[in-house]
Amino acid sequence: MNLYTVFSMILVISVNIPDILSYPSGNVGQSxxxxxxxxxxxxxxxxxxxxxxxxxxxxxxxxxxxxxxxxxxxxxxxxxxxxxxxxxxxxxxxxxxxxxxxxxxxxxxxxxxxxxxxxxxxxxxxxxxxxxxxxxxxxxxxxxxxxxxxxxxxxxxxxxxxxxxxxxxxxxxxxxxxxxxxxxxxxxxxxENKFAADTRCGDTVGCYSDCDSTGQCTYLATWVLDSTNINFTIKAIPDSDTNVYAAIGFSTDTKMGDDSVIECMKTTDLRVATSFNNGRSNTRNADQLGITLTSASYENKILECVFTREITGSGDVKLVDLNTPHYMFFAQGTAEATGAKINQHGLIPTVSPQAIDFKLTENFSAVPYDKSKVLAHGALMVIAWITAASIGLVVARYFKPIWPNSTFIGQKIWFQIHRTCMILTLLSTCIAFIIIFVEVDGWTMSNISVEQAHPYLGVIVTFLTIVNPIMALFRPHPNTDNRYIFNWAHWGVGTVAYILGVITVAIGTRMGKANLSENAVWIVVGFTVWQLLVVLCLELVQLIGNKQKTDSYELQGGQSEKIPDTQSKPANGTLKQAILIIHIVVVLAFTIGLLVYIGLA
Missing domain, CATH: 2.60.40.4060 (Reeler domain)
Known part of the structure; x- marks a missing residue:
């Protein structure tokens, strides 16, 4: 498999990613x-x-x-x-x-x-x-x-x-x-996608909402203590008219997992139900204890449920005791038509700024989700696979003979460029890997099948990225019989890592947590097309250069010349260097474009 084939594979897969994830280009002919x-x-x-x-x-x-x-x-x-x-x-x-x-x-x-x-x-x-x-x-x-x-x-x-x-x-x-x-x-x-805030918030009822400075909200949860019960109201504008839910969760920390959840649903009817987050999966409670629906409505696209919840949780271990302050989450998404189960939330849930004492009537605003670690992860992966790996791979493949007699710190120039790029790829990938595992505290889940592949591909890419330099440390001497085994293994592991790395970056641009512009995935597609063109140009230049060597040999009657102590620079060396400079500039432009979209997110 040559590099032309490699980048063709990346191009085909990358171009299809936007159509798999959504229809931003109107691919709806069947409609x-x-x-x-x-x-x-x-x-x-x-x-x-x-x-x-x-x-x-x-x-x-x-x-x-x-x-x-x-x-x-x-x-x-x-x-x-x-x-x-x-x-x-x-x-x-x-x-x-x-x-x-x-x-x-x-x-x-x-x-x-x-x-x-x-x-x-x-x-x-x-x-x-x-x-x-x-x-x-x-x-x-x-x-x-x-x-x-x-x-x-x-x-x-x-x-x-x-x-x-x-x-x-x-x-x-x-x-x-x-x-x-x-x-x-x-x-x-x-x-208008808004409704008016409850004027009682912070006075006679406690509130948690995303209401803005003008008093307009997209969701609101209120509560008031009533003896041994707490009267709750959940109010939200869902994304659809049927099979939807809005839910609040009670947690001892600001991360999802081991959370008691109350769902307000609209499916074939309107209802409330309790469930529990086991890690990142949600399970409906078998016994719907400690909760009573008072009223529910869906009018003017606003879903509202009013219900009573026993403050102690009726002894159910999956209904936390609200005598103790808890953080409140809000999430919404789609539900199964039977109402038996809710699906993973669409947007990232918001969380209260502090643990809430539900016996008080304080007013809390939603805290925007801190995406800094997610965006740092994405930026590092872009630097690793769009910039460093792209340049390092091209240099190793096509530029070994370009500076035949020049060295830098005791090594050939091409090798130093290649090694520097690959070290940058390794460091960026490993740091990004650590950051995202700290952020998600486990494994990223998604309802979208393509997004589900992202963490698996990321683990494989990171593993291969670590394995390849370890192999290089134990490589045989160039003149030994087994050197060809290392060459093929080093090339194979690096090529697979690069293909999967670019694909993983492309999928990452469409991940819900990143929330990047739809244009970001097209930058990755554009980069892939460019990389393929560069590889084609360099393959053609190299092919012409090899043919000229063959013709020169035949003109000399097949007689070998004595190899000089110093090798001359190939005739096409200047052209190759020009292509490399242009490639570096264009790759940096693609990188900057992606980093700008990441920054804007």
């Missing part, structure tokens, strides 16, 4: 019929905050209509799909797209390659409005409506197949089908 963006969540119900405005409400054969998707509520959308379809009851088929759209920047065909019958975003870009041009077919097809799906920024809420007002042709009276009625447009509490 041509139902216009579902395949984000895994449930579509939002009307009203929609995104209006479809038309330049005209009638059309003729070959005419055009300007269609504008616009936010009326100050929200931005980062993804969309659009089609025109038959609207009247006379049409048996009201799912086949009609006419064509003119593609604009960051859009591409939705319904088949080369067909503009529908459009979808090709890149995740925040927009408050977008105007598109639709061209009617050469023959009129009947009355139509435009169907639009929008995905909101910064979350992934979406409104599926929102319908415009009808656009009529001259075929006759309009009899709208029920699925072609114009969708109600308007701003709701959910769209």
């Amino acid at each position: 041509c019929t139902d216009m579902n963006p395949l984000h895994g969540a449930t579509p939002q119900t009307p009203p929609s905050p995104y209006e479809i405005k038309l330049s005209t409400t009638s059309y003729t054969a070959g005419s055009t209509v300007q269609v504008t998707i616009v936010s009326n509520c100050g929200n931005e959308f980062r993804g969309f799909m659009i089609q025109a379809r038959r609207a009247d009851t006379a049409a048996a088929d009201r799912t086949t797209p009609i006419g064509s759209f003119t593609a604009v920047t960051d859009t591409k065909p939705l319904c088949g390659s080369g067909s503009n019958r529908g459009l979808v975003h090709s890149r995740s870009v925040a927009r408050s409005s977008l105007t598109l041009t639709w061209t009617a077919p050469a023959t009129i097809q009947g009355h139509i409506v435009f169907k639009v799906t929008t995905v909101e920024k910064p979350n992934s809420r979406y409104w599926q197949a929102v319908t415009s007002e009808a656009v009529k042709d001259s075929s006759g009276p309009l009899n709208l089908a029920s699925d072609s009625n114009q969708t109600q447009i308007g701003c709701t509490t959910q769209v």
